[in-house]
Amino acid sequence: MFEVRRTLPGRKVTDEYAQHGNPWLAWARHSAHRLGEARGWPRKTLLNVEQALVIVLTGHAEGDTVRYSEIFPVLRARGLSVERTTEVLDHIGVFLDDRPSSFEQWLESKLDGLATGIARDVGDWARLLHDGGPRSRARDVATVWNYVNRIRPVLLEWSNRYDHLREVTRHDVLTYLDIVQDAQRQATVVALRSLFRRAKRNGTIFKNPTSRIRVGQREEGVIQPLEPHHLDGSVAAVTHPADRLILALAAVHAARPAAIRRLQLDDLDVGNRRLTIDGRTRPLDDLTRQVALEWLNFRRQRWPDTANLHLLINKQTALGTGPISKSSVAGPALHGQTATLQRLRMDRQLEEALVHGPDALHLAEVFGLSEKTAIRYANSARALLERPLESDPAASPRTHGSIP
Template identity: 30%
Template sequence: MYRQSSWLCGSCQWWRTHYPTGVCDYCHRERWVADQGACRLCLEQARILQEPGRALDLAGSNRHGQQLFFANMQIQRHRTRRLAPEPRKPKNKWKTPGGWNRPGPAPESFTATEWVQPALIEVEPDPELVRQRSLIENSKLTRYCAVIVREHAEHFGWSKRQRNDVVRSLRLLQTLRDSPTAKIRASDVLQLPRYDGNIISTIDVLDAAGLLIEDRPRPIETYFATKTAALPERMRAELETWLSVMLDGATTAPRQRSRDPLTVKVHVQAIVPAVTAWADAGHQSLAEISAAQVHDALPESGNPRALMERGLRSLFKTLKARKLIFANPMRGMKGTRLNATVPMPLDTALIRQELNSPNPAVALAVALVAFHALTAKQVCHLLLTDIVDGRLSLDGRSIPLADPVRERLARWLDHRATKWPNTRNPHLLIHTRSAPRLMAASSYFPWMHSTIRAQALREDRILAEVHATGGDARRISDLFGLGIGSTNRYLDTLEHPDLATERPEVP
């Protein structure tokens, strides 16, 4: 035991985070007391002297002294044999005993409502008082979720620490929420880190229990709120209307399909400088903007001008269709074409270096893209069942994997089985956060640990195929799933002076 751990062993540190302080009924010390009214030392003494088939005798076991034991050592004891209970059939699937060292069976049912009594005065809770109160919390919610937590822990291979974090988080939520029977908002779960609580796994349990109200803002909504916080209220309301139509679409005339959040983010990023400039000039609404003001706000040329034109055209078209502005200032204005980029090959030595990366996830991802030109999104969504007998099934195609890819695949599977032996995640690439769940890893994984971008590596692979086939457009389109425009972009590099030399092959 050390000073930095408050002279407590690991078990006692866990004990004090799960039980309140009080006076032990048997040794009369002021310690952290469990439900039986005993401290950890008295409880361990009773377990040592417990007879087979008998209940714990806390008073008798601690009457003549206590046996101390070494701290931070895993004591292997033979489990005391219990008397077999009479077999009985449970009334429903939730009727199971136990639940977080709390007495009594789990409740047969739990009825939650979305109605909440509004608070008269909002008071920020004291974190320390919340922690102390959560230690003695024992409600129907926590007992109802105990079975679901246990099932999730067994199904997804949770560690004891993760399971205890979820248990403690549920107690904190029960302590913090205003009504004992109300459902829990996901936005309230996001506040748990200030009390050392868990977020993602707790949300998964509440969702499985049917007690979650999903009200978390999408990342694009958070980004939009940050960019438009300083705008006038009316102008911000008009932008929010446009954002809602772009993200969710419109089912009433004029109808409109929803757009990809990444496309919406590009539009927001492009129009923010112009909208901010109009707000600084004293405008309160976008209905006051004229075509001349739009022309003055546009950049001189290049991609910034083209992107701003597209964003403003989408914005004013939507507002005009919703009758929030009188006229569309972008009507009749000619658009600027985006500057076309020329795909360039990568350094072969750099690709070879990443193929031999000590990180098995990086080596496998680079091999999949370098040899088979997969996109980053396809790599992160690959399932274990997509690869059978050395062949990859992708979008209706059967791709025989190259030998270097098979070698790195075997190394990654060995690493995955060693580090996460109990994971049920069906995806091929997983990390610490996704292993105990069923979700896919982010498209940035594992490229955040690599010096190569997935898109640049894919372009290098397509360029190699273009030069190897002499520009067979049909073969390039079928092999990589490209359209006519994208295929022509690569075929134009055949006459490029910097790409006319012969390319070395990647071993």
């Protein structure tokens, strides 16, 4: 009628006792050796996992489930690998990851303080954005964060007067938008419009108060090139071979962080001097080739047996097959620098437009930009090229220096 949680042994379990009549442990050990061989686990890691399996699977019977919440404190206290052990347990079909979703925890904190009816609609909308649906694609989690954070102040204000979104009027929306700045107003209208459209489809509101409210066109300023000392500062800040390669990919090839994370070893063809980024093959310049060879040599010495086919790996991913995390590729070494990876990517695209002319079609072809983005870079380059020479610090296109 109810499920009883197992208590893992608090003392050290002898290997002989654990193996006696325990087919689950034998299967898990076999699976650990197969996974370790396939993924290049060193002997130390394999021994670590075997010790953890002895503790976790002692007394395991048919139908038992091993929960993350049960094994995490026990294994962590002994310095044993939780991640590798759960991989094995999941492989043999006895693992249940019962960790609460970080997104759900964040969302619950943002719904706190809202009226019950409003919180219900906002939660449904945010989850649809995050998870997607039959007629809605999943959005990047950062987009969901921005949307919810943008409209949380007005939702709290409305929660003081209303119990449901259906009570919010067009006048309420316009009153709030009157006190929001231009750029923030556009983002707020977009988020509110998305929320009320979802509520209308669900039938929880009768009329969309954001309909026919104009978003307005945001004036895009001229993209300015980075100053040479900004570039020099970022080049001097990166010392690790992986960071140097990431910087080169952003500064020379305008690669986005997500594209850098997805790069495979086969995408780098050193012999034929070709590099493929998101399906677009381009020449491999001397600078990128140099730092790529440095990284490959470091990678080979540090993790000679890894089976991870991603070009960039670290100590967390070298024993698996997944990409490095977003935070790892975000350029921790560039924190505090003006020339961040984002600015370097933008600067490279602007430089292309300055050198080859403000041709939006050329930019779209070279970097895979959308029509709107390519036009913006072309317009910025045209404005810079038409600027009077004496007042133009970027009158002559510059080239990216080398990474020492």
